[in-house]
Amino acid sequence: xxxxxxxxxxxxxxxxxxxxxxxxxxxxxxxxxxxxxxxxxxxxxxxxxxxxxxxxxxxxxxxxxxxxxxxxxxxxxxxxxxxxxxxxxxxxxxxxxxxxxxxxxxxxxxxxxxxxxxxxxxxxxxxxxxxxxxxxxxxxxxxxxxxxxxxxxxxxxxxxxxxxxxxxxxxxxxxxxxxxxxxxxxxxxxxxxxxxxxxxxxxxxxxxxxxxxxxxxxxxxxxxxxxxxxxxxxxxxxxxxxxxxxxxxxxxxxxxxxxxxxxxxxxxxxxxxxxxxxxxxxxxxxxxxxxxxxxxxxxxxxxxxxxxxxxxxxxxxxxxxxxxxxxxxxxxxxxxxxxxxxxxxxxxxxxxxxxxxxxxxxxxxxxxxxxxxxxxxxxxxxxxxxxxxxxxxxxxxxxxxxxxxxxxxxxxxxxxxxxxxxxxxxxxxxxxxxxxxxxxxxxxxxxxxxxxxxxxxxxxxxxxxxxxxxxxxxxxxxxxxxxxxxxxxxxxxxxxxxxxxxxxxxxxxxxxxxxxxxxxxxxxxxxxxxxxxxxxxxxxxxxxxxxxxxxxxxxxxxxxxxxxxxxxxxxxxxxxxxxxxxxxxxxxxxxxxxxxxxxxxxxxxxxxxx
Amino acid sequence: xxxxxxxxxxxxxxxxxxxxxxxxxxxxxxxxxxxxxxxxxxxxxxxxxxxxxxxxxxxxxxxxxxxxxxxxxxxxxxxxxxxxxxxxxxxxxxxxxxxxxxxxxxxxxxxxxxxxxxxxxxxxxxxxxxxxxxxxxxxxxxxxxxxxxxxxxxxxxxxxxxxxxxxxxxxxxxxxxxxxxxxxxxxxxxxxxxxxxxxxxxxxxxxxxxxxxxxxxxx
Ligand code: SF4
Numbered sequence: 001x002x003x004x005x006x007x008x009x010x011x012x013x014x015x016x017x018x019x020x021x022x023x024x025x026x027x028x029x030x031x032x033x034x035x036x037x038x039x040x041x042x043x044x045x046x047x048x049x050x051x052x053x054x055x056x057x058x059x060x061x062x063x064x065x066x067x068x069x070x071x072x073x074x075x076x077x078x079x080x081x082x083x084x085x086x087x088x089x090x091x092x093x094x095x096x097x098x099x100x101x102x103x104x105x106x107x108x109x110x111x112x113x114x115x116x117x118x119x120x121x122x123x124x125x126x127x128x129x130x131x132x133x134x135x136x137x138x139x140x141x142x143x144x145x146x147x148x149x150x151x152x153x154x155x156x157x158x159x160x161x162x163x164x165x166x167x168x169x170x171x172x173x174x175x176x177x178x179x180x181x182x183x184x185x186x187x188x189x190x191x192x193x194x195x196x197x198x199x200x201x202x203x204x205x206x207x208x209x210x211x212x213x214x215x216x217x218x219x220x221x222x223x224x225x226x227x228x229x230x231x232x233x234x235x236x237x238x239x240x241x242x243x244x245x246x247x248x249x250x251x252x253x254x255x256x257x258x259x260x261x262x263x264x265x266x267x268x269x270x271x272x273x274x275x276x277x278x279x280x281x282x283x284x285x286x287x288x289x290x291x292x293x294x295x296x297x298x299x300x301x302x303x304x305x306x307x308x309x310x311x312x313x314x315x316x317x318x319x320x321x322x323x324x325x326x327x328x329x330x331x332x333x334x335x336x337x338x339x340x341x342x343x344x345x346x347x348x349x350x351x352x353x354x355x356x357x358x359x360x361x362x363x364x365x366x367x368x369x370x371x372x373x374x375x376x377x378x379x380x381x382x383x384x385x386x387x388x389x390x391x392x393x394x395x396x397x398x399x400x401x402x403x404x405x406x407x408x409x410x411x412x413x414x415x416x417x418x419x420x421x422x423x424x425x426x427x428x429x430x431x432x433x434x435x436x437x438x439x440x441x442x443x444x445x446x447x448x449x450x451x452x453x454x455x456x457x458x459x460x461x462x463x464x465x466x467x468x469x470x471x472x473x474x475x476x477x478x479x480x481x482x483x484x485x486x487x488x489x490x491x492x493x494x495x496x497x498x499x500x501x502x503x504x505x506x507x508x509x510x511x512x513x514x515x516x517x518x519x520x521x522x523x524x525x526x527x528x529x530x531x532x533x534x535x536x537x538x539x540x541x542x543x544x545x546x547x548x549x550x551x552x553x554x555x556x557x558x559x560x561x562x563x564x565x566x567x568x569x570x571x572x573x574x575x576x577x578x579x580x581x582x583x584x585x586x587x588x589x590x591x592x593x594x595x596x597x598x599x600x601x602x603x604x605x606x607x608x609x610x
Numbered sequence: 611x612x613x614x615x616x617x618x619x620x621x622x623x624x625x626x627x628x629x630x631x632x633x634x635x636x637x638x639x640x641x642x643x644x645x646x647x648x649x650x651x652x653x654x655x656x657x658x659x660x661x662x663x664x665x666x667x668x669x670x671x672x673x674x675x676x677x678x679x680x681x682x683x684x685x686x687x688x689x690x691x692x693x694x695x696x697x698x699x700x701x702x703x704x705x706x707x708x709x710x711x712x713x714x715x716x717x718x719x720x721x722x723x724x725x726x727x728x729x730x731x732x733x734x735x736x737x738x739x740x741x742x743x744x745x746x747x748x749x750x751x752x753x754x755x756x757x758x759x760x761x762x763x764x765x766x767x768x769x770x771x772x773x774x775x776x777x778x779x780x781x782x783x784x785x786x787x788x789x790x791x792x793x794x795x796x797x798x799x800x801x802x803x804x805x806x807x808x809x810x811x812x813x814x815x816x817x818x819x820x821x822x823x824x825x826x827x828x829x
Contacts, residue, residue, distance in 0.1 A: 013668070014626050018623075019624065020697055021635075247635075250627075299642070
């Protein structure tokens with residue numbers, strides 16, 4: 001009654017009901033392991049994420065496991081839940097999260113960490129692993145941000161590093177065995193040490209130097225590996241992919257079927273963490289993808305299907321795949337939604353056929369304004385390519401172009417920053433150079449500048465991040481350089497990027513700040529309207545921790561980094577080499593042209609890189 | 611192209627599904643059930659599907675109706691397939707093919723609601739007194755402003771139909787449809803204002819009937 005009463009009073013109550021089509025409902029009497037899959041953001045964001053779709057159905061395919069979903073309640077809901085003493089609950093059975101066996105969080109972006117602490121608090125689960133007794137569930141985390149697990153290592157009982165489709169089943173098997181044994185919790189954690197990709201932070205001791213850097217990080221358990229090797233899926237066609245997906249009641253951010261084409265990326269952009277940690281490239285075959293597409297269309301009734309990967313234009317059989325998908329979508333009367341593609345005759349022709357793309361918006365990501373800086377970050381795009389592409393697009397009737405850039409990149413000068421505006425002007429010029437009878441009216445060029453955040457396991461992991469002031473100056477520099485009404489310009493909140501930078505390369509000591517900040521009231525930091533920078537700074541002050549230590553200093557190559565404990569396959573030597581090349585402005589070939597010896601071939605046996 | 615009228619119920623958790631979300635939900639469910647909806651022509655085709663009377667979020671119903679255009683004739687099996695394709699809480703409970711001219715969706719005039727109220731005991735007499743008032747003035751919010759208005763002409767019947775452990779049950783017939791539409795929540799607010807000692811702590815609203823201007827059900 002309480003809950004139904006508050007659901008009448010909150011915005012978007014459909015966020016909190018778990019009876020959507022294709023959601024799984026099991027008889028609890030048949031269930032041995034109860035698994036809470038937690039996404040530390042609001043429903044419509046979490047439900048758009050591919051990982052949850054995969055793992056939800058993967059786990060629920062096991063008859064004795066019941067995986068349910070948990071999302072962060074929006075602030076209005078949280079207020080009401082706290083006022084009525086309603087603990088955080090799962091959507092499917094409305095069970096309190098603390099009653100589950102295993103509670104798993106996915107870490108997609110650093111700015112969701114405060115929501116994790118808050119969700120544990122709402123569940124009545126102590127945030128620190130050391131405070132959780134035998135009656136409490138195991139709390140773990142996975143996802144891309146888990147590659148630097150340290151800021152959350154006092155919170156989590158363990159981390160799953162890498163791709164979890166196979167690993168999670170191994171962990172569940174270990175859990176089943178442990179639960180039957182009736183042994184204390186520590187025994188389960190010990191049993192995890194034999195599974196690849198599992199990091200159990202309590203089995204490591206960290207000591208620090210006087211200057212605050214790490215002196216040593218050593219196992220304190222005989223079976224704990226000195227480095228935790230990430231787990232990967234070797235055969236994408238054989239790997240589990242859901243043949244059904246939950247169809248939400250409310251509109252979510254990506255409200256469509258998603259087909260995952262491949263993992264990894266051949267490009268090697270030096271700022272991109274995904275491009276490094278997901279190596280090597282492994283793809284699904286067009287045959288498998290088309291088979292999945294058909295099943296998913298049948299089982300969901302969705303009116304749209306999309307393709308997902310880090311760089312869809314690099315999918316070798318893109319033509320074969322899109323032709324197949326086009327046939328299928330015409331036959332089933334649904335839309336094919338295209339990701340942003342490298343613009344050439346093939347893709348323009350494809351967009352023409354799909355039609356769904358309105359002729360307004362095409363996106364390009366030159367990332368940096370000057371050729372010098374694009375070489376530094378190894379973004380293999382040059383100005384001629386870009387101008388040729390936009391001209392092609394303008395002649396094809398497109399009149400809107402979005403350009404994505406980053407500011408604060410290593411070695412960046414004011415001149416590089418100004419070049420962002422200049423490049424936008426050249427795009428405008430390309431439009432004016434397009435014959436009137438070919439182009440469409442209403443040119444709009446949008447320049448979007450985000451702030452660079454150095455990430456672990458990239459060649460820039462040692463680089464200092466620009467401070468707020470510098471980033472703001474650069475943001476304004478671009479603004480002042482733009483002299484055309486057809487160009488609109490937006491940029492991201494610098495404070496948010498700087499805080500993201502702290503947690504991206506943070507260590508164990510930050511857990512205290514997180515807990516403090518949650519108590520002070522931070523939530524939903526990724527949401528501009530909720531972000532409270534001052535509260536965060538207050539938390540750092542109260543805990544006596546200097547955030548600048550984590551992001552504004554240049555690290556030396558021999559410093560022990562908090563994430564050194566993880567082995568992503570790409571070697572430190574390779575990252576150093578890339579960083580040195582960056583300083584010299586030298587580019588590195590993409591993996592299809594020439595292997596640059598990143599280390600993944602030695603890491604994973606088999607014939608992966610083509 | 612054949613036009614059908616579907617009757618359906620909305621209950622349980624599904625009551626939180628909004629009107630717009632429901633339209634999308636139906637068009638996906640028809641797809642899953644392999645019932646080919648007729649689509650409008652044009653740049654952005656949409657299925658020809660019209661819901662009779664929008665239902666507020668949080669309200670359950672046993673008497674909803676919608677008109678749908680379909681590319682082929684439907685059989686009983688289609689309805690079974692459709693019901694299997696709907697989420698828990700939404701259920702097709704009626705179908706008719708020939709829709710009489712007097713029962714267009716635009717002929718909807720009244721709706722009957724059953725409201726279960728959690729409140730302290732109140733003398734049922736007081737509700738009849740409420741109905742014999744000369745006027746019932748409440749603040750009504752429109753998009754732009756709040757205005758005072760008399761809702762009594764839109765309350766066609768109201769009575770206590772049961773007493774529960776922690777309150778009572780009311781039935782009310784209210785104006786509904788394109789020309790005038792009164793929501794039961796507002797009637798409760800008015801009663802709270804005018805009936806002494808009536809202070810609802812919580813309530814559940816259920817729509818029991820939708821009626822045409824001739825007082826007939828739509829299906
Ligand atoms: S081993 Fe060579 S080809 Fe393979 S991912 Fe690394 S650099 Fe690319």
